[in-house]
Amino acid sequence: MLSFKQLYKQLEDYAEDKEHPYHKSSKVVLDKVNQFPELRTGIEDFSQLEKYKEAINLITEPLFPSPLQSNEIKAVMIPFRYISFRPTTRFTKILENAGKGFQLSIQGFDEDIVYFMSCWFILGKYYQVPFNLGSPLYTDIPDTTTGILRHYRIMFNADFTEIIKTDKAPELTQDDIDELLRHGEDLELWKSKFPPESYIFKGFSIMNLYDATSDVTISKIRALFLRNDDKVFNEFQDNLRTLFGINDLKVGYSAYNTKTNQVLNTFLNKESNSLFLSPSDKGDYRSIFCNGVTCMIMEENKTMAIPDVQLYGKNSNNNDFYKKMKAKGIESIILAPIQLDRCHLQLLELASSRKNALNAINASKLKSILPFVKIAAKRFLEERENLLERIIQENYTSIHPSVKWRFNQAATNFNKQKSEGVEMPVLEEIVFNKIYPLYGQSDIKGSSVARNEAIKADLELQLNLVIDTFKKVMQIKPMPIYKKMVFRVNNFLINVKEGLKAGDEVRILEFLKKEIYPVFNHLETLGPAFQQAVQEYMAHIDPELNVVYKKRKDYENSVTILNEKLSAVLDQRQEEAQEMFPHYFQRYNTDGVEYNMYIGASLLENQKFDLMYLHNLRLWQLETMWDIEQRAHELFEELPFPLQVASLVLIHSTSLAIKFKMDEKQFDVDGAYNARYEIIKKRIDKSYIKNTDERLTQPGKIAIVYSQDSDAHEYLKYIEYLQAKKKYGEVEMLELEDLQGVSGLKAIRLKVLYKNKRGQKKMKNLNGKKAELADAKI
Numbered sequence: 140m141l142s143f144k145q146l147y148k149q150l151e152d153y154a155e156d157k158e159h160p161y162h163k164s165s166k167v168v169l170d171k172v173n174q175f176p177e178l179r180t181g182i183e184d185f186s187q188l189e190k191y192k193e194a195i196n197l198i199t200e201p202l203f204p205s206p207l208q209s210n211e212i213k214a215v216m217i218p219f220r221y222i223s224f225r226p227t228t229r230f231t232k233i234l235e236n237a238g239k240g241f242q243l244s245i246q247g248f249d250e251d252i253v254y255f256m257s258c259w260f261i262l263g264k265y266y267q268v269p270f271n272l273g274s275p276l277y278t279d280i281p282d283t284t285t286g287i288l289r290h291y292r293i294m295f296n297a298d299f300t301e302i303i304k305t306d307k308a309p310e311l312t313q314d315d316i317d318e319l320l321r322h323g324e325d326l327e328l329w330k331s332k333f334p335p336e337s338y339i340f341k342g343f344s345i346m347n348l349y350d351a352t353s354d355v356t357i358s359k360i361r362a363l364f365l366r367n368d369d370k371v372f373n374e375f376q377d378n379l380r381t382l383f384g385i386n387d388l389k390v391g392y393s394a395y396n397t398k399t400n401q402v403l404n405t406f407l408n409k410e411s412n413s414l415f416l417s418p419s420d421k422g423d424y425r426s427i428f429c430n431g432v433t434c435m436i437m438e439e440n441k442t443m444a445i446p447d448v449q450l451y452g453k454n455s456n457n458n459d460f461y462k463k464m465k466a467k468g469i470e471s472i473i474l475a476p477i478q479l480d481r482c483h484l485q486l487l488e489l490a491s492s493r494k495n496a497l498n499a500i501n502a503s504k505l506k507s508i509l510p511f512v513k514i515a516a517k518r519f520l521e522e523r524e525n526l527l528e529r530i531i532q533e534n535y536t537s538i539h540p541s542v543k544w545r546f547n548q549a550a551t552n553f554n555k556q557k558s559e560g561v562e563m564p565v566l567e568e569i570v571f572n573k574i575y576p577l578y579g580q581s582d583i584k585g586s587s588v589a590r591n592e593a594i595k596a597d598l599e600l601q602l603n604l605v606i607d608t609f610k611k612v613m614q615i616k617p618m619p620i621y622k623k624m625v626f627r628v629n630n631f632l633i634n635v636k637e638g639l640k641a642g643d644e645v646r647i648l649e650f651l652k653k654e655i656y657p658v659f660n661h662l663e664t665l666g667p668a669f670q671q672a673v674q675e676y677m678a679h680i681d682p683e684l685n686v687v688y689k690k691r692k693d694y695e696n697s698v699t700i701l702n703e704k705l706s707a708v709l710d711q712r713q714e715e716a717q718e719m720f721p722h723y724f725q726r727y728n729t730d731g732v733e734y735n736m737y738i739g740a741s742l743l744e745n746q747k748f749d750l751m752y753l754h755n756l757r758l759w760q761l762e763t764m765w766d767i768e769q770r771a772h773e774l775f776e777e778l779p780f781p782l783q784v785a786s787l788v789l790i791h792s793t794s795l796a797i798k799f800k801m802d803e804k805q806f807d808v809d810g811a812y813n814a815r816y817e818i819i820k821k822r823i824d825k826s827y828i829k830n831t832d833e834r835l836t837q838p839g840k841i842a843i844v845y846s847q848d849s850d851a852h853e854y855l856k857y858i859e860y861l862q863a864k865k866k867y868g869e870v871e872m873l874e875l876e877d878l879q880g881v882s883g884l885k886a887i888r889l890k891v892l893y894k895n896k897r898g899q900k901k902m903k904n905l906n907g908k909k910a911e912l913a914d915a916k917i
Contacts, residue, residue, distance in 0.1 A: 140183055140218075140341040141181065141188075141342075141343055142178070142179065142341045142343070143172075143179065143199070143343065144179050144301075144341070144342065147178075147179045150165045150168055150198070151165075154169055168200075171197060172198050175191055175194050178194060178195070178198070181341050185222055192224075195215070199225055203225065208229065209228050211229065211230075212229050212348040213227055213230060213345055214230055215344075216295070216345065218297070218300050218341075218343065219256065223346060230348070233280055233289075236281075236283055236284050237282070238281065238283045241280070241281070243278060244278060246277045246279070247274075254329070255323075257333070257338070261302055261333060262316070262319075275293075276292065276293040276295075277291065277292055277351065277355065278290075278291050286386035287352075287384055287386060289350060289352045289381075290351050290352045290355035290381075291348040291349065291351060294347045294349075295346055296347065297342075299342045301341050302340055303339040304337075305337055307336055307337040309332065309337075311332060352382070353504070356381050357507050357508055359374075360375065360512075361508075361511050363375055363378065364511050364514065364515035367519070367522075372390075375390060376388070376389070376390040383489070385491055385496050387491055387492055388489060388490070388491055388496075389414055389490045390487070390489055391413045391414035391415075392485055392486060392487055392488060393485075393486045394483065395424055395486065396482050396484075397438075397483075397484050398481065398482035400423045400425055402416065402420050402421055402423075402427070414469065414472075414488045417463075424437070427460055428460050429455050436476045437476070440478050440484075442474065442502055442509075443473070443475075444471075444498050444499040445471065446496075446499070448464050448465065448472065449470070469491070469492065470491060470492055470493055470494045471494055471497040472488065472489065472497060473489040473497045474487070475488075475489070475509060477512060479516055479517055479520055487512060489505075539724055539725065541717070546569065552567060553565075566801075570796060570797070570798045570799075570809060571723075571798075572741050572794075573739055574723075574737045574739030574741060574794055574796070575737065575738050575753050575795075576735065576816060577735070577736040577738070577756060577757065577760055577791075578735055578736075578791070579734055579764060579786070579789070580733040580787050581731045581767045581786040582731040582784060582785055582786075583731045584784060584838050586731075589782065590691075592690075593690040594639065594690075595638075597686065597687045597688060597690050597691050598643075599632065600689065601680075601686060601687035602632040602635065602647070604679055604687070605651070605655055606628050606629065606632070608659070608672055608675070609625050610625070612662060612669060615668050624654075624655065627654075628655070631647050659673045690780070692779075694779075696779055696780070697782050698730060700774065701774060701784070704771075705731065705767050706726065706728060709734065709767060710726070712762075713726075713763075716759050719755060720746075721746065722737060722738040723735075723797075724736050725806070731784055736760075737806075754853070757790075757853070757854070758860075761843075762861065762866070764788060765861070765866045768839075768841065768891045769891075769894060771784045772891075773895075783838040783839075784838065785837055785840070786841045787824055787841070787842045788841065788842070788844070789819065789823060789844045790843065790845040790847075795808055795813040797809060815880075815881070818880055818881060819878075822878045822879065822881065823844055823884075826876060826878060828874070828875065829875055830876075835875060835886055837888075840889060841867070841888070841891060842886050842887070843886060843889070844884055844885070844886045845884070846883055846885065851872075851885070854887060867889040867890060868889070868891075869889075870887060870888070870889055871886075871889075872885070872887060873885065873886045873887070
């Protein structure tokens with residue numbers, strides 16, 4: 140109920156006291172408002188408020204003094220209703236600027252919250268339970284004149300509201316109150332203790348607003364920089380527009396190295412988003428900024444405002460910085476430096492197309508947000524450094540994530556020695572004992588032959604091009620010397636076709652460099668026809684290597700593609716294997732892929748090891764080798780130069796130890812006995828089947844090398860399972876010729892069953908060609 144009972148009582152007290160300064164005025168007011176007794180007893184029909192407007196304004200005049208009308212933002216509110224009236228002049232203006240159709244609402248303030256608040260007031264009055272509203276109340280009101288959304292904090296004064304308990308209100312016990320306090324969000328429970336229509340709120344409240352735009356915006360910016368997504372920068376710009384009250388405000392950033400005085404085009408993995416610099420701006424930033432800007436920002440790290448860019452241009456003799464700002468339509472700007480470390484400085488740029496919109500006065504608003512920007516920028520810098528460290532560890536060092544815990548442990552112990560004042564602290568040796576090795580490789584078959592064929596084809600083409608060039612020249616102007624040149628080049632060509640020998644490539648290139656190219660250089664001076672003949676030759680020559688580089692390029696690109704694709708398969712499958720059980724993994728790229736794996740209890744920080752995980756990894760290895768073979772098979776027709784792989788797995792049944800070699804920065808087997816394993820690894824792919832001249836490793840087959848029959852029995856079970864999955868076909872049980880220092884090795888060789896026939900015709904042609912080459916060599 141809307142009631143002004145308390146104000147009536149106050150006016151009556153003033154009217155009875157003849158000595159009170161408001162004695163006469165109170166009597167005048169009472170004479171007028173007493174015409175509406177319902178304003179004292181209470182109104183429930185709020186549709187008739189307009190009828191009482193003059194009387195309400197008169198009786199509430201002491202609460203809304205005229206001198207404060209243009210300063211205070213407040214209005215009268217009916218208790219717990221969204222109905223407000225009697226707003227101050229300033230509040231009225233704010234609502235007018237909000238635009239037509241605007242409805243005032245309080246953030247997070249719904250009917251349920253209103254009900255809870257009513258109950259809290261009742262608990263406070265009738266049961267002396269202290270309470271507060273918790274989070275502050277806010278409302279957002281747009282300002283259509285500036286395009287800025289302003290934030291206001293709301294406070295209610297309920298001193299003029301009384302709470303009347305009706306017969307419907309149940310009496311609460313202490314147990315009831317305790318239950319309510321335990322279930323603060325159970326609306327049905329609260330309604331059972333405070334039923335609707337059981338209490339009357341009679342009187343009025345005063346709603347006070349104050350402009351909290353700056354505080355709310357700063358809080359939003361603080362929360363904004365806890366995130367790390369693509370929307371952060373745009374939201375930051377919107378928040379700064381609100382903070383400064385400038386709708387056309389633009390925000391940018393640029394980065395600099397203050398140690399080398401360089402402009403950085405990229406920083407923290409992001410392109411520079413400067414308001415005045417362009418991507419082509421590189422080099423010394425002192426050539427862009429004047430001495431004053433350089434000194435204040437780069438050296439003293441002070442925020443600088445240029446409210447009038449045109450005046451700055453006049454005073455700086457239209458320097459480069461002024462020209463850049465003018466070209467972007469900037470008329471006022473603020474530059475706020477953020478020094479991240481000894482050499483990295485990030486410059487926050489705020490600009491407006493209006494003169495004096497940004498100045499030294501409103502630049503002070505940045506003081507409250509720059510610490511958050513700096514913290515965020517430093518965090519991004521640390522994240523980037525961590526990312527780079529992770530990339531380096533994954534790609535350039537041998538510290539695999541599975542064993543990083545042990546390195547951290549050793550580093551912690553080393554640091555502890557230093558902190559305890561040990562004169563010569565010692566780094567611990569990193570050794571893992573009793574672990575089981577697994578080794579595999581998928582090597583490009585006949586890579587040396589393929590590389591020589593590519594070189595031979597390029598040399599043949601280049602020599603033929605030289606001959607063709609001289610033939611064109613002789614058609615223009617025949618000379619015996621040209622025939623002599625052709626004769627010599629043709630001799631080299633015959634030798635190349637018969638087969639390359641050691642040093643042939645170097646001799647041919649040296650001949651071209653010393654005897655052919657000087658003649659070509661002279662021919663280019665003899666006229667357009669000669670020049671064209673030489674240029675047609677040069678069009679086939681690689682400008683950097685100065686040779687024909689076609690087949691070799693195809694070969695090298697094919698090797699790169701094959702390595703990348705096979706490595707991708709292995710890396711993806713390796714991620715799955717690590718999820719099954721952690722183990723050490725190390726991959727190498729040669730002409731193909733090669734890898735080591737180690738698994739065992741000593742590699743684990745907390746988990747328990749069981750031999751089941753070793754058997755699982757061995758089965759995983761055979762499945763992965765099939766995946767690699769399948770990918771190589773699919774790539775065969777796609778490669779510029781056709782290449783095939785031959786795969787091999789080495790079984791080592793006994794455990795061994797590995798040690799991190801500090802000088803080599805990688806793990807290696809530890810101990811003389813275990814060194815035999817490394818010797819076998821290095822020589823096994825060159826092995827032959829016993830009493831034959833057939834190499835063990837062959838395209839389309841996977842060789843599994845072992846020395847113990849028990850290992851063969853174990854692997855034959857895996858093979859039987861994979862044969863049922865149509866991955867492998869026929870099995871060969873082989874004995875191998877002795878290697879230097881190694882004897883008694885055996886092998887299981889499996890035929891790979893590919894999913895499709897792709898590339899088989901091309902493979903047959905390639906194999907036929909290799910057979911012809913072999914016959915020619917014999």
